[in-house]
Amino acid sequence: MRKSARIAIILATFGVAAAGVVYLLRPGVLPHDKDTPQLSASTQQINKGEYLARAGDCVACHTAPNGTAFAGGRAMPTPFGALYVPNITPDDETGIGQWTSDEFYRMMHTGVSRDGSLLYPAMPYPQYTQVTRTDSDAIYAYLMSIPPVKQKNREHELRFPYNNRDLLIGWRTLYFKEGEYQPNPKQSAEWNRGAYLVKGLGHCAMCHTAVNALGGSSESKAFEGGMIPNQNWYAPSLTSNREAGLGNWKIQEIADLLQAGVSHRGTVYGPMAEVVFNSLQYLTDEDAKAMAVYLKALPQKDNSPPPTSQARLVAPETMELGRKVYVAQCVMCHGAEGKGLPPEYPPLAGNQSITMETPVNPIRMVLNGGYPPGTRKNPRPHGMPPFSHILDDNEVAAVVTYIRVAWGNSGTPVNAKQVNDLRTLLPE
Amino acid sequence: MKLISTSCVIALFFCAILPAEAQVTSDATPAFKKLDSIEARAQGCVTCHGQQGQGTANGYFPRIAGKPAGYLYNQLVAFRNGTRRYPPMNYLVAYLPDPYLKELAEHFAAQRPAYNNQERLVQDAAAAARGQMLVTAGDPKKGLPACIACHGAGLTGMEPGIPGLAGLRPAYVVGQLTRWKVGERHAAEPDCMKRIASRLTDEDISAVAGYLAQKTPPTNASPEPSNLVRMPFACGSQR
Numbered sequence: 001m002r003k004s005a006r007i008a009i010i011l012a013t014f015g016v017a018a019a020g021v022v023y024l025l026r027p028g029v030l031p032h033d034k035d036t037p038q039l040s041a042s043t044q045q046i047n048k049g050e051y052l053a054r055a056g057d058c059v060a061c062h063t064a065p066n067g068t069a070f071a072g073g074r075a076m077p078t079p080f081g082a083l084y085v086p087n088i089t090p091d092d093e094t095g096i097g098q099w100t101s102d103e104f105y106r107m108m109h110t111g112v113s114r115d116g117s118l119l120y121p122a123m124p125y126p127q128y129t130q131v132t133r134t135d136s137d138a139i140y141a142y143l144m145s146i147p148p149v150k151q152k153n154r155e156h157e158l159r160f161p162y163n164n165r166d167l168l169i170g171w172r173t174l175y176f177k178e179g180e181y182q183p184n185p186k187q188s189a190e191w192n193r194g195a196y197l198v199k200g201l202g203h204c205a206m207c208h209t210a211v212n213a214l215g216g217s218s219e220s221k222a223f224e225g226g227m228i229p230n231q232n233w234y235a236p237s238l239t240s241n242r243e244a245g246l247g248n249w250k251i252q253e254i255a256d257l258l259q260a261g262v263s264h265r266g267t268v269y270g271p272m273a274e275v276v277f278n279s280l281q282y283l284t285d286e287d288a289k290a291m292a293v294y295l296k297a298l299p300q301k302d303n304s305p306p307p308t309s310q311a312r313l314v315a316p317e318t319m320e321l322g323r324k325v326y327v328a329q330c331v332m333c334h335g336a337e338g339k340g341l342p343p344e345y346p347p348l349a350g351n352q353s354i355t356m357e358t359p360v361n362p363i364r365m366v367l368n369g370g371y372p373p374g375t376r377k378n379p380r381p382h383g384m385p386p387f388s389h390i391l392d393d394n395e396v397a398a399v400v401t402y403i404r405v406a407w408g409n410s411g412t413p414v415n416a417k418q419v420n421d422l423r424t425l426l427p428e
Numbered sequence: 429m430k431l432i433s434t435s436c437v438i439a440l441f442f443c444a445i446l447p448a449e450a451q452v453t454s455d456a457t458p459a460f461k462k463l464d465s466i467e468a469r470a471q472g473c474v475t476c477h478g479q480q481g482q483g484t485a486n487g488y489f490p491r492i493a494g495k496p497a498g499y500l501y502n503q504l505v506a507f508r509n510g511t512r513r514y515p516p517m518n519y520l521v522a523y524l525p526d527p528y529l530k531e532l533a534e535h536f537a538a539q540r541p542a543y544n545n546q547e548r549l550v551q552d553a554a555a556a557a558r559g560q561m562l563v564t565a566g567d568p569k570k571g572l573p574a575c576i577a578c579h580g581a582g583l584t585g586m587e588p589g590i591p592g593l594a595g596l597r598p599a600y601v602v603g604q605l606t607r608w609k610v611g612e613r614h615a616a617e618p619d620c621m622k623r624i625a626s627r628l629t630d631e632d633i634s635a636v637a638g639y640l641a642q643k644t645p646p647t648n649a650s651p652e653p654s655n656l657v658r659m660p661f662a663c664g665s666q667r
Binding site: 066273276328329333341344368369370372379381383385387388 | 458460470519521
């Protein structure tokens with residue numbers, strides 16, 4: 001054999017081997033056992049799947065406004081362009097009707113779609129990876145049981161270079177850790193159940209952990225809070241007692257907040273109201289309590305020191321203006337001492353969501369008001385009216401400053417510019 | 429700027445609050461008697477629509493008191509589902525269930541507060557005459573029925589789904605008719621208001637709004653029952 005031919009064969013062999021290695025390393029290949037008998041889904045399994053799909057809040061993203069549940073089409077604005085959420089009804093052509101439970105699990109567990117393409121992490125597979133195979137199969141069985149809807153998926157409208165899915169390989173190396181939830185034997189079964197729900201299906205970290213410019217988040221910063229991209233609400237830290245740290249809440253208060261949407265300590269509005277409305281209100285009391293137990297036990301750490309007394313100085317005329325506005329508009333529901341009438345009207349004194357470093361949420365509440373979600377445990381919630389048309393920027397800044405520092409609250413003053421920035425945004 | 433520490437301010441505050449503060453209250457200020465009541469629950473509405481739904485001194489927001497419960501309910505559902513677009517309302521009712529929206533609608537439908545001072549729109553004689561004609565007689569040549577044919581002889585609306593027009597401000601009426609005309613506002617199919625608005629010119633719209641603003645609302649502002657007249661156009665909201 002000629003030398004060049006031999007080199008060609010060697011190169012070809014290397015090529016095949018390299019291709020094989022690349023093939024084997026490609027994300028999402030799971031060994032699956034063809035001999036395992038596939039049983040037809042039982043009522044029990046479908047019911048369980050429905051419950052778990054609610055715990056995972058699939059419906060919130062996979063349903064267009066006023067559209068059919070799970071038929072997709074909802075635009076999801078991201079800093080990188082708009083994503084259009086796919087149809088996950090069991091339609092054979094436009095939905096997931098042809099998917100097998102293996103393929104569904106691979107998608108949940110590794111973020112790889114049926115056709116092998118990498119999913120954008122708007123799909124919370126970095127969290128869903130913790131979901132067990134049994135639970136994934138139950139969710140699959142439920143989705144197969146709902147009415148199929150023929151509705152074609154819409155192409156994403158992402159900017160260059162984010163429209164290239166291959167770049168996700170890099171993102172995944174940095175930010176994605178595959179693996180089912182491993183129970184911590186040192187903790188109770190209840191704590192472990194709560195951790196499984198919070199870290200997995202609940203995908204709480206999607207909002208409550210800050211994301212960086214690449215849309216990634218780091219595990220060391222888990223649950224430390226962050227602005228929610230494109231929604232202009234701040235998801236408070238769950239690990240800081242100065243924000244929404246739950247260390248000094250009672251278990252029942254946390255469970256109430258999750259399940260009813262109102263509690264003796266605070267109330268959910270905005271994106272969290274949506275989560276409670278679509279998802280958490282359907283949890284069993286046991287699961288809500290388990291989540292509360294886990295959340296309360298999160299290690300409390302404050303990364304920044306409390307504001308200095310210098311930072312908390314307020315001009316007397318601002319304080320007086322804020323007090324006047326408060327007495328005229330707020331006292332009726334929140335009381336002269338800021339104690340509120342909980343759970344109907346939340347307390348403002350000692351309420352961490354008002355005093356936390358970023359004043360976005362309290363400013364938005366004064367401007368736009370809000371109703372907590374109507375839930376099974378609180379179907380007729382009391383609401384707060386908007387004040388954006390009654391109070392000017394100075395008055396809103398003054399009254400928000402007032403509630404951030406009155407009654408021993410530990411917040412810092414806000415200024416009219418911060419109010420104006422939020423006033424010009426449409427409420428979402 | 430003179431700054432004093434927060435604790436001093438708080439101390440001053442407690443001194444200052446001792447003499448009873450004279451509260452300036454208006455129909456747009458939150459107030460209720462009983463916490464577990466629909467009045468208390470509806471406080472989220474009052475800064476724009478007034479304590480009894482009579483509207484407020486503030487420009488655009490419509491009177492909702494005494495409009496048929498079915499109409500108010502349809503609007504609340506449409507705001508929640510996003511089929512009627514007005515971001516402040518879409519946001520407020522986004523996560524409220526149907527039975528609760530119905531209860532809120534029935535609450536405001538049952539209110540009969542006095543009408544606010546009317547807002548006049550300066551009109552020339554021709555516009556005033558055109559407005560009167562469209563409201564009371566319609567324009568058969570353009571295929572336009574009179575407003576009163578469906579909204580009631582007293583413009584107080586008709587059960588279950590047609591709103592009263594008496595006491596609505598010109599800015600609101602112009603806004604809604606224009607939105608219908610350009611396809612931004614819809615009602616249940618068949619959408620009779622779409623048929624009407626698309627036949628109106630901008631001048632017609634402002635003539636109608638001006639005439640409605642000058643109409644003195646009747647003392648009994650209840651909507652008419654639905655069986656008195658046969659409507660010239662079929663309306664989905666009446667089914």
